[in-house]
Amino acid sequence: MIGNKKQLFVILGSAFVSALANAQLVTMPNTFIPTGLSGNGTTMVGYGTGGWAYWNQSNGVVQIGGVQSGNARISDDGTKIGASMAGPPNPYTSTGWTEMGQYDVTTGTWQNYGHLNYHSGTTASTAWGISGDGNTILGQAYYNTTAQGGTAARVNPTISSTPGGPALDLDPNTVNNGRISASNYDGTVVGGYDQGTSFGSIWVNGAIQTMTSDYNGTTINLGVVEDISGDGRYVAGDGTSSSSFQPYVYDRATGTAKFAPNPWASNLERGLIISVSGNGRYAMGRYLRSGFNPYVDAHLFVWDTQLDTVTLLNDIATAQGIDLQGFNMTLPSGMSDDGTTFCGVGIPSTGTATQAFYLKLNPVPEPASLLVMGAGLAGILVRRRKK
Structure with missing residues (x-):
């Protein structure tokens, strides 16, 4: 399921509110198109x-x-x-x-x-x-x-x-x-x-x-691998027709895969994962209908594999007090190890040429939680970016 905005705006205490001032969204002309982000989120x-x-x-x-x-x-x-x-x-x-x-x-x-x-x-x-x-x-x-x-x-x-x-x-x-x-x-x-x-x-x-795994009682081949956690345990990749185009996170220790829910399945959208966290719980990806423009029409999401919930990155940023001014983040390129920094491509409210974005969020003052997502997502702790 997809987290709703009411859940997203559950604020976890006054300490979090005071930290919002440091969250930021930077956009830049399309003469630079990011394809990756360093693990420390700086570059x-x-x-x-x-x-x-x-x-x-x-x-x-x-x-x-x-x-x-x-x-x-x-x-x-x-x-x-x-x-x-x-x-x-x-x-x-x-x-x-x-x-x-x-x-x-x-x-x-x-x-x-x-x-x-x-x-x-x-x-x-x-x-x-x-x-x-x-x-x-x-x-x-x-x-x-x-x-x-x-x-x-x-x-x-x-x-x-x-x-x-x-x-x-x-x-x-x-x-x-x-x-x-x-x-x-x-x-x-x-x-x-x-x-x-x-x-x-x-x-x-x-x-x-x-890569193979069970999917609804049938052994299937998993899609192209896009990311691997730092310790090599978790492998993330693209959806295929055999998985109803749901992307996956595979746990090498258990030999099992989890598949991201698709809130846009009725629109025939297909998913991929760009980054997976070090503990395998969180993943960053997008859903997009085949033949549509990835810079305009994609849904850029974060998936909590434990709660089995996906939430749009736009909504996560808004929940942290960032005024997007109509900017729509659509194409994921990378995520920092700690899950507080993202980069990719989006479209401004004017609907003109695409722009690169660099989104830096604030850590939530709660143990083992780095991104506030309300009741739907307690937090996102990410160790591995990629790409």
């Missing part, structure tokens, strides 16, 4: 003007270059960015191929992380994520059985922890495309998809596991 990363960029309150938007292919994510401490870049010259091309790389925010320098010695056009590999500690780059790389350096027909799920490479092919036997885009803190548990379908997979120390 966003995303698309810039002609390359990648990051943002923090001290420096604003900082352009860092790179190649806008794949996706960009940032480490928990905000110092390392996993993104695609132009690689160095190699025996097959003097200009270098696009490949997965790491940008060091502190030094302002890029480092390539390799590929599988194949390419398609000018691309050999692309980055799609980074581990929490910033030491493992996640993505995909072109591969086939022709001579090294030859044109490839597919992309394989790939990670790299070695500056300059080599990259590690996580499933060299596949005949379909795959990708890695989620990781725990140290890169020992990673996830994405393996067989070029909507089914999710994880790799634990390199060993693959296809």
Whole structure:
């Protein structure tokens, strides 16, 4: 079920009221589109003007270059960015191929992380994520059985922890495309998809596991993995037709999954999860009808898996005293570890071009609770962002 606004405005004491002054919503032009948030909530990363960029309150938007292919994510401490870049010259091309790389925010320098010695056009590999500690780059790389350096027909799920490479092919036997885009803190548990379908997979120390779970008495394949908690226990991902398009949080310790309720099922909306908390209780995601505009029509929510309740992020912000002035947060990009900071894309009340947003909430003065959501949601304590 979805929490209602009457529940949301239950204020938990005068101490909370006095803390509201620090909650804030920052919006910015669509020349910056966030794709991830650091675990400490200080730094966003995303698309810039002609390359990648990051943002923090001290420096604003900082352009860092790179190649806008794949996706960009940032480490928990905000110092390392996993993104695609132009690689160095190699025996097959003097200009270098696009490949997965790491940008060091502190030094302002890029480092390539390799590929599988194949390419398609000018691309050999692309980055799609980074581990929490910033030491493992996640993505995909072109591969086939022709001579090294030859044109490839597919992309394989790939990670790299070695500056300059080599990259590690996580499933060299596949005949379909795959990708890695989620990781725990140290890169020992990673996830994405393996067989070029909507089914999710994880790799634990390199060993693959296809994600399955019971759904209404039937064993189903779970959707693409989008996030993994820091300790590697909880895995979150997209809904599929087999789960009535309800996204999930999977507990590796019990081998069971929970599925987010869909208040918009009558509108045929489909769900995905962007972030899951360290304890697996809370998740951030969105529902959207197929073919509709994700920047305009999506419902951005927070799901309490224990109470089985979803609440719109707009309503959570309003409950903390933030005047949204008609701004509608629709597309989730990232959430901080403590669950007080979010980023994504939304639409202003004027209905003009989309804008990036950075939403910082206040912790609730109650043990183990960080987001007030009234009787419907006691609080949200989040350890892992992602993306």
